[in-house]
Amino acid sequence: SQQGEEDPQALSIQEGENATMNCSYKTSINNLQWYRQNSGRGLVHLILIRSNEREKHSGRLRVTLDTSKKSSSLLITASRAADTASYFCATEKIQGAQKLVFGQGTRLTINP
Amino acid sequence: EAGVAQSPRYKIIEKRQSVAFWCNPISGHATLYWYQQILGQGPKLLIQFQNNGVVDDSQLPKDRFSAERLKGVDSTLKIQPAKLEDSAVYLCASSLGSTPLHFGNGTRLTVT
DSSP states (O other): OOOOEEEOSEEEEETTSOEEEEEEOSSOEEEEEEEEEOTTSOEEEEEEEETTOSEEEETTEEEEEETTTTEEEEEEOSOOGGGOEEEEEEEEESSSSOOEEEOOOEEEEEEO | OOOOEEEOSEEEEOTTOOEEEEEEOOTTOOEEEEEEEOTTSOOEEEEEEETTEEEEOTTSOTTTEEEEOGGGSOEEEEESSOOGGGOEEEEEEEESSSSOOEEOOOEEEEEO
């Protein structure tokens, strides 16, 4: 079963603008991760935020985590055409089967 | 470091036929995963190996799917017999610990 729900399902912006994607989940987690998938390729790990962290930065990426609302957001600043891809959040559960569960993804298109 | 290798890249078969996919993880990665990704959805875990032992196969349709990881290195995933709904991309991933996951480019299976 899918744990994370990304919003929006699709996002189209102009190059240079910021892109924000959201992820909501249902159960308690150890950490939440974001992955990128270019068309026809495998997923690439972008960033991991632990349950006791609220914000994390990596280059042009900023991730926030609100465990009380069971939600996370991924912000990509100053977008580039090369950022065009699908972005998935994945949650690592504290216990039980299916330790890393992916959401449905947000398809991001950057228009030049 | 060489990435996760998967073959074949594409496969087209008729329903009720059998098919096998191969994966070679990153050297030294003890954990290996097979995910199924249906078009427009996020990856769904089929099976997780730790060395050559199965950690989680709760979502593997065991009446038709099987997987093995002999000698704790490369792995094969088999479908027999295939159904139309098995059309998907089959992604292999590996990790040193539990995260992050390193994905191969996948095998795109079309069942006609």
